[in-house]
Amino acid sequence: MPPPTHRSGFAALIGRPNVGKSTLLNQLTGEKLAIVSPKPQTTRNRILGVVTRPEGQVAFLDTPGIHQAKGELNRYMVEVALQAADEVDLVLFVIEPTGTEKQEVGPGNRHILERLQKTGKPTFLVINKIDTIPKPVLLPLIDLYRREFPFAEVLPISAKEDDGVEELFQTVLRHMPEGEPLFPEDVLTDQAEKTLVAEYIREQVLRHCRQEIPYSTAVLVDFFDESEREPPPGTPPGKLAGLIRISGSIYVERDSQKAIIIGKQGQMLKTIGTDARKAIQRLLGAHVYLSLRVRVEPRWSERPEGLKKLGYE
The missing domain is CATH 3.30.300.20 (K homology (KH) domain)
Known part of the structure; x- marks a missing residue:
């Protein structure tokens, strides 16, 4: 029997502020690499979190929330996020439900999708915080976003409750190119x-x-x-x-x-x-x-x- 295929690559977590990207990174790695708060613009820099398994390795990049950039710090954070999307093998576009019966693709998320279209990278739609909405809302929300963008996969999760996170990792890994590990197996992050x-x-x-x-x-x-x-x-x-x-x-x-x-x-x-x-x-x-x-x-x-x-x- 041939040896099992080993896969490795980079995936960027992209989305608006406060959709749960940092919580997801921490859940994926099992360590607190990114600080979390309910206040906007908590994440200011790209944060690397490496998940290593026998079958493969994925280096996830948590990024600042993409928002209307006013001032030097805001522009810096948005540039960090968009640059990460250009440099990875796969993009995870993280959204959250609006909390109302009427779901819509707001102008902020539509702007992000326009930028992601230009990267040409395979993109997953990751719907976070599904624990906060009734199940019947989910399918119309998925249909709404599929009409906007040709997502390679759609993954409903709750990062906070660790619901669907392992399935997300395995799906990401299946889409990664074949290759040797990018980092030694004991490396968790590049953060000093x-x-x-x-x-x-x-x-x-x-x-x-x-x-x-x-x-x-x-x-x-x-x-x-x-x-x-x-x-x-x-x-x-x-x-x-x-x-x-x-x-x-x-x-x-x-x-x-x-x-x-x-x-x-x-x-x-x-x-x-x-x-x-x-x-x-x-x-x-x-x-x-x-x-x-x-x-x-x-x-x-x-x-x-x-x-x-x-x-x-």
Whole structure:
């Protein structure tokens, strides 16, 4: 018997903000690689998540939500997403039902489909959040989108409930070209630990702060000391041991935003730091000492040099 065919390739998760692309990436990989929040524009950069199985390997690219781009940061995020669609073997166009009886292809999704038509890449329609709608709504929604675009596959899922995610992976894998693995089997992402730490801190700002704050926030890790990270001999697996010292800066655009993040008597910053530290400890498997400060970088999201300084190139 000939050996089973091994397949490998890249797939991009493309769609409007808040349709669940990051939740899907985390569910596919079994790890929290992308931060998640109900606020728009949570994902700002392309995030790689690699799923490796004996029969094949798929490298998924989570991308920022595509939206009407106003300002330098918005344009940057939309460009990141559209560029990813050009570079992969397969596109997963993720949508969510509208939550009303009358389903429609809105102008935002129609614009994305027009751009995807130009890439010429095989495209799946992934209908997420099917746990939020009655089943009879699904078939008319599928028919509606099939009339708009020649999708290679249509996959209804609920990323949050892990419903249909394994079937999605297997279907994606079947469409990948034959080939050897693209990454060593122990590689999960190309994100450096410092990058993930910065994102975990930003996630807590998104969680705890008022609506006007998150969009104007960026986080940089200034100091990452692993000199005491090595656990003592005999430490049981899974037990936190060793120490990593981290200091980070939360950047905002105005002094008034800085005051909100620090909070009365520093309470808000303390809450952000406490919750971020717990998440970072789970990520790194070690005790973490985390020090945070808030800095003002005026209009950073509107200036190319501001974006560059804060890591959005």
